[in-house]
Amino acid sequence: MNLRALRRTLAIELAYRPGGVLATKIHLKHVAVATTEGYASRPGGAQAELLAEANKHESERNLDLVWEEFRNYQQGIMPAGPGARELTESFAHIDAKLDPADAPAAKVQRNDREILSLLTKRAKVLHLGLANYCWFTDPSRALCLRLAGTPTADKPLIGMCDSARCPQATHHPGHRSVWADHADKTKTFLGELGPTRRTERTRLQADYDRATRVITAIDTATEAST
Ligand code: SF4
Known part of the structure; x- marks a missing residue:
């Protein structure tokens, strides 16, 4: 005691x-x-109120981000990363629902409110990584949870995120600077390594290659619109 x-x-x-x-x-x-x-x-009281308020702000922020990405999609600025195709398909699905050709004229309400309600489902599974978006739709596909040995957890382990390999991760133009900065720093470290540090060199080189691959993919997906 x-x-x-x-x-x-x-x-x-x-x-x-x-x-x-x-x-x-x-x-x-x-x-x-x-x-x-x-x-x-x-439970309850000021703590619960604060949590509820934080959750509300988080939901609004997520919806804003999904909304922005949907607009990007409509302008041909595509996401990159392993989860890009899935995200693009979901945006295409929403876009198709807004197509006047597919719906009776009376039912078509192409206003922001309708689009937002269609995007809400997506916003609910969005988590923000340092250099990626995580669309946590299926825990069994989450690389971080597999690595941690907790494949049924209900939240991703952002601290263990390997967004270049996880099928639920996407990279967007807003993430480019983080990857570019990482690539620059890794390049500097590589240049400072002595010839005997082979293991370190191999690890850093793989890190650098991965960062440049992500940057190239973001650029390619963005340039498709120009
Ligand atoms: S590895 Fe990253 S993108 Fe994949 S589920 Fe975990 S946090 Fe999300």
Whole structure:
């Protein structure tokens, strides 16, 4: 038994009683109720509100990003990366639904609201990687989860993302600078390596080649529109 664990157990015991959060706050001399809620792992209150607000902002941001990519698609600026084809097909599917030739005139409402509602499903599976978008539609296909040995997890492990190889990853013009910067730095490291560092050289060279492949693919997909 240690004092810290006892304090925590006491907080939880107190906080889960009716009116207990306030009693715990006073007893433990916390400045804010939010601290007490976090300390006692108590669901609800300011913590839950903050989480709900963060989730709302995240959903809106995702929808904005998908919307932007859909517009890019319509202008011929395609995604690159292993998941590009799947994303393009889903955009084509949405685009086809908006085609007046395929729908009775009365039902056609080519307004932003309709497009947004069609894109919402996609936005829900979007996760942001450092240099890619992750479209987490199927955990069993997630390379990061396979590598981590947790193929049924409900969220991707962005920290273990290998977007050049995962079928759910796409690269877009906005990611180019990250890859270009990585390629530049890797090239500099390669130039500084001594002749005896063969293993390091092989690893860095593979890293550099991968970065340049991604950059070329982004450029090719973007240039297709010009
Ligand atoms: S490897 Fe990357 S793109 Fe693939 S599921 Fe994991 S985080 Fe998403």
